[in-house]
Amino acid sequence: MRRAATLIVVFILAWTACYAAEYGDVVIERKAKGMDDIPSAVFPHWIHRMQFKCSACHEETFKMKAGADEITMEMIQSGKSCGLCHNGKAAFESNFDTCPRCHFK
Amino acid sequence: MRNWCRWSRAAWAFGIAGVIGLGLLACTSQNPVMTTFFEGVPDPGTKYEPAPVVKEPRRPKYVKPPPRVTYVEVPDLPPAVDWKGIYATLTRNDDVVSWVKALEANQITPKPGIAPDAKDEDVLELDVELDSTGEASKAVFPHKAHTLWMGCTTCHTSIFEMEKGKAKMNMAAMGEGQWCGVCHGKVASPDLNTCGACHPGMR
Numbered sequence: 614m615r616r617a618a619t620l621i622v623v624f625i626l627a628w629t630a631c632y633a634a635e636y637g638d639v640v641i642e643r644k645a646k647g648m649d650d651i652p653s654a655v656f657p658h659w660i661h662r663m664q665f666k667c668s669a670c671h672e673e674t675f676k677m678k679a680g681a682d683e684i685t686m687e688m689i690q691s692g693k694s695c696g697l698c699h700n701g702k703a704a705f706e707s708n709f710d711t712c713p714r715c716h717f718k
Numbered sequence: 719m720r721n722w723c724r725w726s727r728a729a730w731a732f733g734i735a736g737v738i739g740l741g742l743l744a745c746t747s748q749n750p751v752m753t754t755f756f757e758g759v760p761d762p763g764t765k766y767e768p769a770p771v772v773k774e775p776r777r778p779k780y781v782k783p784p785p786r787v788t789y790v791e792v793p794d795l796p797p798a799v800d801w802k803g804i805y806a807t808l809t810r811n812d813d814v815v816s817w818v819k820a821l822e823a824n825q826i827t828p829k830p831g832i833a834p835d836a837k838d839e840d841v842l843e844l845d846v847e848l849d850s851t852g853e854a855s856k857a858v859f860p861h862k863a864h865t866l867w868m869g870c871t872t873c874h875t876s877i878f879e880m881e882k883g884k885a886k887m888n889m890a891a892m893g894e895g896q897w898c899g900v901c902h903g904k905v906a907s908p909d910l911n912t913c914g915a916c917h918p919g920m921r
Contacts, residue, residue: 636814636815636905636907636909637904637905658905659805659815660801660805662817662828662867662905663801663804663805663826663828664801664826664828664829665828665829665830665831665832666828666829666830666831666838666866666867666868667867667868667872668830668831668839668867668868668869668872669828669829669830669831669832669836670832671868671872672871672872672876674832677872677876677877677900677901678895678900679904697832698832703832
């Protein structure tokens with residue numbers, strides 16, 4: 614069990630380390646003060662638009678301009694913003710295991 | 719002390735009476751006692767053939783255990799898709815994915831909405847020729863490629879009015895993120911450096 618957990622962590626680290634920036638990635642700038650040791654979240658457009666058309670999220674959930682929407686972890690965990698899908702059912706949940714899937718450098 | 723002696727004597731008497739009784743029983747024709755002790759012993763003159771002794775093996779025979787049933791966890795999430803692998807195979811133009819071509823070739827099947835019953839909006843096949851406002855030749859806006867991905871309200875009227883010619887567009891403003899530059903140059907392909915995609919007269 615412990616070995617499996619380590620493997621998963623190593624895999625996630627390797628995955629994030631291997632991630633090459635793609636055209637359309639949005640780095641969500643941190644507006645809150647403090648917590649600078651956590652890297653800003655990156656929204657990869659490419660994997661989302663492979664599964665959804667633009668109108669699925671724009672502009673009902675997100676505006677067409679980066680930084681125009683308020684996104685907080687509280688909102689995500691209460692099922693708003695990214696949490697509309699990232700709730701553990703439609704897509705991976707935002708919890709302490711999945712931090713580096715969005716917050717990576 | 720005296721009492722104990724009496725019980726001891728009685729026990730002795732009972733024991734001796736038992737031994738005499740057993741001896742008398744052994745002398746009877748039925749021989750119940752003798753048969754108890756000497757059963758199976760052959761009569762004199764006959765050959766002794768002992769019954770074969772079947773011994774239990776000292777160690778139980780090794781039986782290969784059935785393969786261990788591994789517990790398969792049924793995940794709530796749909797099966798993992800190799801999105802990275804699919805992404806690498808999409809149709810590209812100068813390393814940038816041609817999303818409309820990929821969609822038309824059914825390389826991807828993006829859903830029109832988050833809700834499972836979301837429906838595609840109608841595709842509008844209307845090419846709008848935009849008159850030249852500057853040095854560049856006139857541009858053509860294909861509605862079809864855009865309505866494949868979006869609905870009318872995505873652009874109208876927050877970015878573009880419904881009437882043609884109302885937007886005084888130029889490439890510099892687009893580079894700063896206005897008009898077409900809201901998407902093209904940020905997420906949408908082709909980016910603003912691919913002149914010929916919009917300006918048919920240009921390479």
